[in-house]
Amino acid sequence: MEETISLKEIFEVLKKRLLLIVLLIVGAAGISAVISFFILTPTYQSSTQFIVNQDTSESESVDLNQIRSNVEIINTYNDIITSNRILDQVVEEMNLTISAGALGGKISLNTSQNSQVVTLTATDYDPAVAADIANTTVEIFQEELPGLMNVNNVNVLSEAVVPANPQPVNPKPMLNIAIAIVIGAMVGVGLAFLFEYLDNTIKTEQDVEDKLELPILGVVSHIEEKDMMSLGQPVSINQKAERGSVSGQKKKTV
Structure with a gap:
């Protein structure tokens, strides 16, 4: 025989285990707050932008095919920027204590579709170091590009700067606490129904x-x-x- 449960019975179970559910919610939110505010180290981001355009030394006119070619070659430039040849020089230039591979994990590149503008974003625990990494990487890339591809079509659009009041991008305490509350509530409700299912005592x-x-x-x-x-x-x-x-x-x- 199939067993069914009514809404009234559901509310009764939740009411019976309300204290457990509340304690789990408060505990999860408290743990998340402690971890977010006191344990996790804040990280900061800084971005610089450069533009890939036609080589003005060869042509003074704007060719649409040349622009399309520049857009397509951006992917190649992205691979060059994150290569060890560039990153090793950045590590040496800035006297960093991390490897080129670890530095590559701190750098991300992004470009809009059909855009010649590339945004390089560096992440670090120090906002000033993040800005230096971004600017130094693009600077060394510009210096090395003519020798690698025999072109000189990269210009810096905007340099990375440290704002007066830098805000960390991670962790996000409010988001973490909200997620912890939802998880705590789900676990609490799940345990409430589990305990009710395992309770086979005779009461009435x-x-x-x-x-x-x-x-x-x-x-x-x-x-x-x-x-x-x-x-x-x-x-x-x-x-x-x-x-x-x-x-x-x-x-x-x-």
């Missing part, structure tokens, strides 16, 4: 009929220990029964 008369398939013969009032003492004196059986009938005690199923 209906549970007896559903799980044990036995008829209900009757119920006996449950007398708590505090009801058996009155001012430190034992209570008679008649008094116990009277207290049990008046105070609306819990019931035990038999």
Whole structure:
């Protein structure tokens, strides 16, 4: 027989485990905040732009085919910029303590479709170092390009600068906390239904009929220990029964 669950039962389960869900949400948000604000090191980005154009030393007129060719060759330039030949010189020029491969992981290149402008973005824990990496990489690339491809068609459009109040790009505490809250809520709800599914204790008369398939013969009032003492004196059986009938005690199923 297929078991179904109603919305009322769902709300009852969530209400029953509300404290667990709230604690998980608060705990996840707190852990995320501590990690984001006090453990993770902020990273900064700085960008420079250069433009790939026709070689003015050979032609003074703008040729559309030449522009299209420049756009296509940008991919080759991107590979050259991130090559060890360029990055090794950047490491040596800036006296960096990282390898060329590690430096390549700090650099990203981006260009819009059909655009001759290339944006080079450098990432580092120090905003000033990020700007220096971006500018030095493009500068060395410009110097090496004529010897590599016998062309000189790269000009710097804008250099990387350090703003007065640099803002880190990572971590993003508010985003991390929001994600942690969602994850905490999902885990809390999941655990609430898991605990409810694993709970096979009998609590009501209906549970007896559903799980044990036995008829209900009757119920006996449950007398708590505090009801058996009155001012430190034992209570008679008649008094116990009277207290049990008046105070609306819990019931035990038999």
